[in-house]
Every structure is written in C-alpha cells, then in structure tokens.
Amino acid sequence: MNIRPAQPQDIPQLIKMRWDFTIEHDETGKVKDTSYQVFEKECRAFLESAIEGQKWWIWVAEEEGKVLSHIYTELVEKVPRPGRVTYPFVFMTNVYTLPDYRGKGIGSQLLKAIHEWVKEHRYEFVIVWPSEDSVDYYERNDYNRATEPMEYFPES
Template sequence: MTSPYTVSIRQTDERDATALATLRRAWSEEQAGHPIEDDLFEEDFAQWYAAEAPRRTTFVAELDGEAIGMMNLALFERMPKPGRPASRWAYLGNAFVLTAHRNRGIGTTLLDAAIAHARDRRCARIVLSPSDRSVPFYRRAGFGPATMLLAHVLDS
C-alpha cells in the first residue's frame, strides 16, 4: 500500500531513548486502556536501554522526524561447535506502531529491516511471542509455529 508520506526506518542509538520511551508508554497505555502514572518510567527506560544496547538492535520508524513505530531484536550468541561457524539467534520484541499510522506498511517495513539485520548477523532463527492480534501479520511475513522450542512459564 502506498503512503502519502515518506517514513524512514533507521537503527537507534542512545540519543533515541526518550523517543523510544514515549512509544513504549503509548503501547502500555493502549494495552491498559488509560494513562499510566509513573514519574520514573522515562529514567528507568533510559537505564534499561543503555544496559541492553550491546545485545539489542532497535529500529525506529520516523515521519517528519517524529518516532511513530519501533521494533527490536535481542541477539543471543550460540555456544561454539567444532567445525561450525559461529552463529546466533534473535528474539524479536517490542513491535509497535502508533494507532494513527497503522495499516500503511510501516510494521512490515520495520519487520523487513529486522529480518535483514538478523540475516546480516548470521542468525539461525528469529523467534517471538506474538499477541493474538499480531499473529496474522507475522504469518504473512513467513513466521510459523516454533515446534523446535519448548517453554517453561515461570510465575511472575
């Protein structure tokens, strides 16, 4: 679908922590259905982002310099095996596009950037834990059931 405006996708850095926190807050409030009071959230987010940056690549979608969507990949290095090149796998998370900008191909463009990055980093696979609403989106992009994985859900 073509868009009347141009959205750019780029990798983020430490200067983007505030914009990413704003998107994360918007996602959280959308899920909750109401504003969430948390005066320390932006500071907590910035600390989390700085700690995660060495193993996580975040992509942001921007329209006229404003962050309107994001997605990230956490990379996990696989234990080396004799006679095999080093490899890794990625966990895709925190995919979100502001409501006003959905259904315009922005999520697909973010996902394409994340998949290309995972390929460039020689990832063996990308896994994710989709919401019920996002399953069709990921299936259209070629994701399927992860029958090779098991999970033990811990009480939180």
C-alpha cells in the same frame, strides 16, 4: 520514511511509545495509575545502555524526526558446537506502531529491513512471541508458528 537503528535523540519518543503500548494492552487498567517518572527513569537507563551496546538493536521507522514504529531485537549468543560456526539468534520484542500509522505497511517495511540485517550477519533465526492480535501480521511477513516453549516461574 527512514528505517534505522535507534539513536540517543529517539529515547524520549521510545519511552513514551513503550508507556502508550503498555497502557493500550493493559486489561487491568492499573498501569495508568503508576508513576510515569519512575518508569521513565528505568526505561531511559535501559535505552541508553541498549543503544550504546552491541546486544540490543532497536529499529525505528521515522519521518522528519518522528518515530512512527519500532521493533526491539536482542542478540542471544549460543554455546559453540563442534563442526560448525555458531551464530547468535535474534529475540524480537516490543513491536509497536503508533495507532494513526497502522495498516500502512510501515511495520512490514521495518520487518523487511530487520530480515536483511539478519541475513547479512548470518544470525541463525528470529523468534517472537506474538499476541493473538498480531499473528496475521507475522504470517504475512513469512513467520511460521512454532511449538510453544516450556516456562518456569519461580514462586515469590
């Protein structure tokens, strides 16, 4: 298994995985009735920009060209503070492993590689909002529960 940043040739698989991930967790059942083509176009534009840029890092675990698992990370810059060097923190999202490959430690190996990357670049911390189903996975991989952030949702 190879763990690496995503490359342009991974985009079709990443799009399909995002679609499948969303369908798998869609309790309303409405997402499957939306247009894959519309989603594909929007997601492709995002992924092309993310892979080319330096703000998003999409990590994949693959074997023989097949992406088995992925984790998306976004670097969040902080406002500098006097008396110390300021490093970004990492927002982690879209953590997904193909169903047939779950429970085999692939996601944990992917997290370990990300942790090494975080240490190497001296990023301050990693934050993730886990689903209830994934809390044990994160705890097994040295994550701690944090106090929930406050949210604001503008009215439409």
